Amino acid sequence: MKVLVDTSVWLPALARKTGRANASVEKLTRMISMEQNILILGLILFEVLQGFKGEKEKKQLEADLSLFPLLELTRNDYIYAASLSANCRAKGVTPGTIDAIIAAAAIRYDCYLLTADKDFEHIAKVSPLKLLAE
Numbered sequence: 329m330k331v332l333v334d335t336s337v338w339l340p341a342l343a344r345k346t347g348r349a350n351a352s353v354e355k356l357t358r359m360i361s362m363e364q365n366i367l368i369l370g371l372i373l374f375e376v377l378q379g380f381k382g383e384k385e386k387k388q389l390e391a392d393l394s395l396f397p398l399l400e401l402t403r404n405d406y407i408y409a410a411s412l413s414a415n416c417r418a419k420g421v422t423p424g425t426i427d428a429i430i431a432a433a434a435i436r437y438d439c440y441l442l443t444a445d446k447d448f449e450h451i452a453k454v455s456p457l458k459l460l461a462e
Contacts, residue, residue, distance in 0.1 A: 329364065329440060330440070331359060331367065331441075332367045332399065337444055342389065355442060365397075367439060369433055370400065371430065372430065373398065375426075399433055405429075405433060412451075427445070435455065
């Protein structure tokens with residue numbers, strides 16, 4: 329099983345603050361310990377890295393995240409994301425641009441999406457997006 333992990337899970341997981349773990353972070357921790365196929369998307373990598381200020385911390389984070397394969401998108405993936413977004417809007421769901429790209433990548437590459445962002449629940453109700461249950 330391939331799992332694309334969203335920023336909404338990576339950020340609290342990487343914050344390493346006790347008492348702040350949610351069910352998605354706990355799921356990610358279990359998946360890492362079981363060496364499951366966890367993927368990251370360039371946009372998610374960008375969102376995670378931009379939140380860390382210290383250069384030493386950022387370099388360590390880059391090294392840690394380099395352990396997870398980067399899912400690289402093609403022109404057709406972006407075209408599909410635009411189509412997915414339009415289809416969602418036609419069904420009354422208005423995804424943000426980045427959310428539409430993340431959802432489209434998960435669908436096209438047959439990945440489950442692990443997220444704490446409730447917006448993806450709306451997308452999943454009107455598309456083939458598969459969310460990983462907590």
